[in-house]
Amino acid sequence: MIRFTLLTMALVTLIGLTSWSDMIVDGEIDDWTNVANIVEDGQDMKDSSGDIKLIQAAVDSSNLYLRMSVYGVVAPLADQTPAGMKNRYYYHWIIDADNDPATGFNNSAYEGNATNLKNPIGVETVVMIGWRDGKPNGIEAYQALDDDQKLAADYEYAASGDTLEAVIPLKALGLTEGSTVGFSAFQEGASDDWAVDWVESIDLKLVPEATAVKAKGKLATTWSKLKRR
Numbered sequence: 001m002i003r004f005t006l007l008t009m010a011l012v013t014l015i016g017l018t019s020w021s022d023m024i025v026d027g028e029i030d031d032w033t034n035v036a037n038i039v040e041d042g043q044d045m046k047d048s049s050g051d052i053k054l055i056q057a058a059v060d061s062s063n064l065y066l067r068m069s070v071y072g073v074v075a076p077l078a079d080q081t082p083a084g085m086k087n088r089y090y091y092h093w094i095i096d097a098d099n100d101p102a103t104g105f106n107n108s109a110y111e112g113n114a115t116n117l118k119n120p121i122g123v124e125t126v127v128m129i130g131w132r133d134g135k136p137n138g139i140e141a142y143q144a145l146d147d148d149q150k151l152a153a154d155y156e157y158a159a160s161g162d163t164l165e166a167v168i169p170l171k172a173l174g175l176t177e178g179s180t181v182g183f184s185a186f187q188e189g190a191s192d193d194w195a196v197d198w199v200e201s202i203d204l205k206l207v208p209e210a211t212a213v214k215a216k217g218k219l220a221t222t223w224s225k226l227k228r229r
């Protein structure tokens, strides 16, 4: 009888591992290992922190999970900012909600300057995390063409080391599960006269993506527990 119970527990664990494994907004990146929606970007800013390295997005339970990792530190304390630089960083994930570059804010140019992106998008929706003097400075989502039109504020986010994570319901952003959007990001900070770090875009299908993160680790734990009994 005990054996049967243990076997059942093991099966439940195995079945659990084959489904979507939870995204956790904790600044840790293990939950992103198998997420294919990724854009990488080079180290191309003067500040050694806050320079976008990659972005990712995933959908789970009608929520949009967002990741941004940078070179250096993503949310530096005031004294972690390099000499001569300013502790003021504004991170934006940008979404082309209708996947049409002709509508919304087209990021082929910004404030009169060409961005030289190969795949510009027409942005409807912006999710921002601002960071200033070692503290949050604006946690909000808004419409790209009218930033007074707020879509969400003070949503769950985490910063740790080089990584930001956030989660927002698709509905709050006016996005529909199953649709395809354009996905990109930029960082605009005060260190180099408000120079902007642009990244390329990808098509992002708003559907849950199967992952089996940490499956090996969890299995090992389960079997070792079984053996001890």
Ligand SMILES: [Ca+2]
Pocket: 023, 024, 025, 026, 027, 028, 029, 030, 031, 165
């Ligand atoms: Ca995480």
Ligand SMILES: [Ca+2]
Pocket: 041, 042, 043, 044, 045, 051, 052, 053, 197
């Ligand atoms: Ca960069």
Ligand SMILES: [Ca+2]
Pocket: 096, 097, 098, 099, 100, 101, 102, 103, 104, 121, 122, 123, 124
């Ligand atoms: Ca658009």
